[in-house]
Amino acid sequence: MIKQYDVVRAKKDLSDKVLQGCMGAVVLIYEFPTLGYEVEFIDNEGDTLDILTVSPCDIELSK
Template identity: 60%
Template structure:
């Protein structure tokens, strides 16, 4: 199960700024009305690209 502070990557393009394979950190886990995650996605330099609400099929656990 994915939890806060886990490192994840996107499994598909989620926005213009977030391509498939983009890495990020889970900053919040939502459980109601369905499971979702607030993820801060970053570039290779650690700069924030975007913070998005995503669903389990949108991300994959890396750590």
């Protein structure tokens, strides 16, 4: 189960800036009306690329 502040990876391209494999941190979890996550995605320098609301099928825990 993904928790708040977990580091996750995009499983597919989510925007023109957030591509498959991009890393981010879960900042909020939505449980209603459906499960979703607010994720801040960052680049290799640690700068924010985008903050997106994604579904569980869009991300996975980083290993």
